Amino acid sequence: MGLHKILRIVALVLAIIGAIFALIIIAGDEETAQSMGGNLLYVAYVVLGIVIALVLIFVLKGLFAGNxxxxxxxxxxxxxxxxxxxxxxxxxxxxxxxxxxxxxxxxxxxxxxxxxxxxxxxxxxxxxxxxxxxxxxxxxxxx
Known part of the structure; x- marks a missing residue:
């Protein structure tokens, strides 16, 4: 399994997690948010960090592979x-x-x-x- 397929699966999982959290936030369900550990903002920061790391990996990979x-x-x-x-x-x-x-x-x-x-x-x-x-x-x- 290549790196591209693995990262596609990771991106899909992150998209699904993000959609679930977005629906929880939009619905305003505070009980669910509290049961998930309090503030969903920390989860958003972690997901954002993972996405930025993946983008940097692909940018650097493409930079050194190209001209x-x-x-x-x-x-x-x-x-x-x-x-x-x-x-x-x-x-x-x-x-x-x-x-x-x-x-x-x-x-x-x-x-x-x-x-x-x-x-x-x-x-x-x-x-x-x-x-x-x-x-x-x-x-x-x-x-």
Whole structure:
């Protein structure tokens, strides 16, 4: 039995357990929840940890099985976009006084991080739209 089949069975079991717990939570049956050991949140954390571990295993397995140079170039380009977004974000172009008067505690650093995230989103959205247009145009002109 291969690793893929074993992990498919584990994923199926986790999905069934998750569905049962979801139904218990949705139904609001507190007696069943209490009889299962109290807080179902801990069970959710364990299941989430298992799922994240399985995802990491498959990502690392696929990373080393494929073209690692191309993967590292893509990750490097993504990190370059994040760094450029952070550099061009000022963080001081927003009047923070109204937010801080409401007790939100927004600083220039938080504003700079939000701005960097927005710039990164814009850059990545433009790249995604551009690559779709390029692929569509290339398909049309190669016919």
């Amino acid at each position: 690692i140079k191309k993967t590292l170039m893509t990750v490097g380009a993504f990190l370059a976009i994040i760094v450029i977004s952070y550099i061009i974000s000022s963080g001081s172009d927003l009047n923070l006084k109204p937010f801080n008067d409401k007790g939100l505690g927004i600083t220039e650093a938080i504003s700079k991080n939000v701005g960097a995230g927005l710039y990164a989103f814009y850059f990545l959205a433009i790249l995604a739209i551009g690559s779709m247009l390029y692929g569509g145009a290339k398909k049309i002109f190669n016919r």
